[in-house]
Amino acid sequence: MKLRFFLIALTSIFLVSCWQTKSIVPKDIESPFFGNSNAKVQMAIFTDFQCPACIYFEKNIWKKILSDYALTNKIWLTYKNYPLSIHKNAQDDALAVMCGHAQWKYKDFSDKMYALEETKDWLRISADERLKIATEIWLNVTAYNKCIDEWNYVNKIKEDMTLWDKLWLQGTPSVYINWKNVDFRNPDNFFEILDQ
Template sequence: MKVLATVLFTVLLALRASAQRGVFIGVDDDPMLGSPDAKVLMIEFGDYQCPSCRMFWKEIEPRLKKDYIDTGKVKLVFRDFPLTTHPEAVLAAMAVNCARDQNKYWEYHDKVFREQYNKGDDVIRLKPADLKKWAKDIKMDPAAFDRCLDSEKYKDEVMKDKMEGEAAGVQGTPTFFINGRVMGGAQQYPEYKKLIDELLR
């Protein structure tokens, strides 16, 4: 127990230090939600089977969208960080990236989180058949989507995101970089608001 407490304390210190000095994270060709000219860039390293990521999507992201993204103040980028403890996280991340090919990235991103949210708070197992059905539900070309997913077209892209996250000190999900300032774990809305308002001054 003492060892675990020491490890957690060390991680918190590292995150605090990173938050104070800022960390540069690139976004390469990742899809962006919001205006490219927004002053604040918010990067989420997330996992599609992560209950805390799901909670952020359901409870926090809509408020951020209303207050900051839709008003042109914040742009949001989701980067994949599939945890090894979540067996279908890589599969789900590849599926969402496949939706990019049909200009349905954010719609499918929302669909994957919504379907899991409707099933409860725990880690929800994801099957290829589920992911393919959800693609049909939002009117994607099913044959093209299935080919993309079955071929693992975006696996390298997903793992590249994870490697870059690890290089920046990401250890769990969700982890946020807000203009380089680190926020680890799902926080309450006022915590995000406080930092964003500070960066907008």
């Protein structure tokens, strides 16, 4: 009887510990976030600014998520970076956008970064082109340059990448809703999940 109780208790502890490590996408002030942190639907989007699928997602799905769900407090949404090593601009893009986020301009900077990447068609983006975005969205350029020069968000980007690996996600963008990786390629099915 004692052995049976011990095994049940041990199994319960194991299941709870596994559940907790796989289920929680941390809410942190360093990550861009939108919506109601207590919402029933919790979403994390892992992105790469040079990724063609991420550009598609940004143009066709993200704007609806933001306007119809996050800004109306129906969901809680956070953005995480996963700059793929095969994309030569991705790491610098992520750092630049996060430096924009430091001045509460994540959405403005990310919108322009995706648009720039789409026009560049895999060509290298210069630091001056990213700085031009910073000035267009009225960032404090001195603070932005300091953020870039000191690599202020490099560790945060690495943390996002580690979390992506722990969640066993594949490809970008990866959309993680309420403890599940969700396929966004069929928008009707995707939005049904958000409406539940």
